[in-house]
Amino acid sequence: MSETDVTNADLPADGPEPQVHGQRILLDGVTKRYPGQKAPAVDDITLEIPAGEIVMLVGPSGCGKTTTLKMINRLIEPSEGRILIGDEDVTHKDPDELRRHVGYVIQGAGLFPHLTVAKNIALVPRLLGWDKARIEARVTEMLELVNLEPDQYASRYPRELSGGQQQRVGVARALAADPPVLLMDEPFGAVDPITRQRLQDELLRLQEELRKTIVFVTHDFDEAVKLGDRIAILQVGSAIAQYDTPEAILANPANEFVEGFIGHGAALKQLTLTRVRDVDLHEAAVARVGDDPAQAVAAAEELGREHVIVLDGAGRPLRWLPLRALRRPDALTRVARDENLESVSLASTLNDALDEMLTSSHGVVVVTGRRGRYEGVVRIETVMEAMQGLQSPAHEAGRVTR
């Protein structure tokens, strides 16, 4: 068996084509003036956010991006203009009623410390008057969705969770009542870079399944490029400097302001545009818990590998094992999960993969797909090739539409 390339073209065979559950949002000439201030905080912004897409609002601090976001769920009341969600004008709708149907995620998650994880998630369904059994089922479903074991986490209090876990609960809470629209205000701003990368990957994975309309505020342009279907770059007063796909913005910045905001090294930023799913994955030697170690050793030796990635019953990677550890007859009966296993998802960027590799002693990083299942590995050579490809003008061919 030679080194087989795993192509991901047939990935969606996993499930049916996801439906778009989101609704479009239209900001129509929206302005916010604060009393006693001459210049409006948001000056006549008109922006259409298509259903089922992630739109990133980026800009320097004080440009009005958060104000713009908060006017969509009317935490801040617009002074002028209309806001439509779907075809409904929500500008004068009862704000509490409106907000129960708009998910809202803030920085640091904003979980209520006196409520358990389950009760935090159950909040909006309870406000909507769901019955108990339905709420309970939904909480379990939401925790599974964000990869937190319900039995283990439902009854914990927020302070017993790490920052990343809290943020995941925050997303679960926002999605609990299945709102068509999700507003995210710098949600991943307060976590460490590795956790942030994982949360971003998870959001992209969720979005593949859910197809919500997501408006996401960030000041991090790399995050915008990674997550956004479209990016709106805002100047002071929420004036839109450019509103386009990340590819188009990187290729053709509309003006000097945008150029300045993208910063130098735009070519390297292209690495952020290339997803792990866009490159050819390699196959590592694989063994499953419960397999015969001798056979696993034989298979690995045939591939010429010294390490084997062990998968659990659900096909999720557990840890790398060296061949010498596999020579014990009970080596595969019980394998502990390596919590620090370097892994990226198909939605991760090559930039993320490179980051992970730099902490890995193997020069490879495991790639997981839906539900955390093993898909293959990315090798450092693959990233290097991609970088060379990006630097040559012919790299357009390598770009895959998302």
Add this chain to the structure above:
Amino acid sequence: MSIATGPAATEDVADASTTTTADGAAPMRRGRAVGQLVACLAVFGALLVYVAVADLSSVEARNLSTTRLLTLSWQHFLLAMAAALLVIVLAIPLGILLTRGPMRRFSTPITAVAGFGQAAPAIGLIVIAALYFGTGRFPFVCALAVYGILPVLANVVTGIDGVDPRLVEAARGMGMSAFSTLVRVELPLAIPVIMTGVRTALVLMTGTAALGGFVNAGGLGTLVNTGIKLGLDNVLIVGALAIAALALFIDWLARIIEMAATPKGL
């Protein structure tokens, strides 16, 4: 593959540290709670024993019987509790009101006025109440309440203002009404601070209730008053010690209630 980096490692550390602090702090608090209860019960027990066995003159004996000590202590306890109830009923709604939008600007002046209540000599307040509303329990309880309102009022305002504004915004952003946000987010999170204020007021008022002896309101102050007037030092000292023991006991009781009322997870 054994480099210990990544979020999982930090998560474990975070888990471990939170649980240790929680477990490490609890026994200390429990130790203090038990110690305080034992101390005040011991003092009170010693007083009861003294009253029962001491060789007393007939005047002393009339003032220092076991039943009289118990009755006066109970009266004293009720006086303090009645005043505390009045304070809670007045100060908590008022404090909440002072943290709501347009009323917020009155928060500083009203807290200052409440500060006068505490700064004024308690004996003055009590005598004024007695002059205008007569002697007896009710005017006395009212005067005590004026004296004890500040810590509760101030702590309600501080406690609610101290709730992380992002949590309030998260609650509103999820569609909770202003009232529901107050009841389900702001008040539960402010409880520890509010309860500290209530406890302070209780202890203050238990001590101050000793002045009830001067205005015929009953309580252990009667013993102190009698002791002073008749020059019976032992009556005076028994009364004073009993008041101190009662104040410690009420402080203990309030701590227990505080611990029970504080939501888990804080």
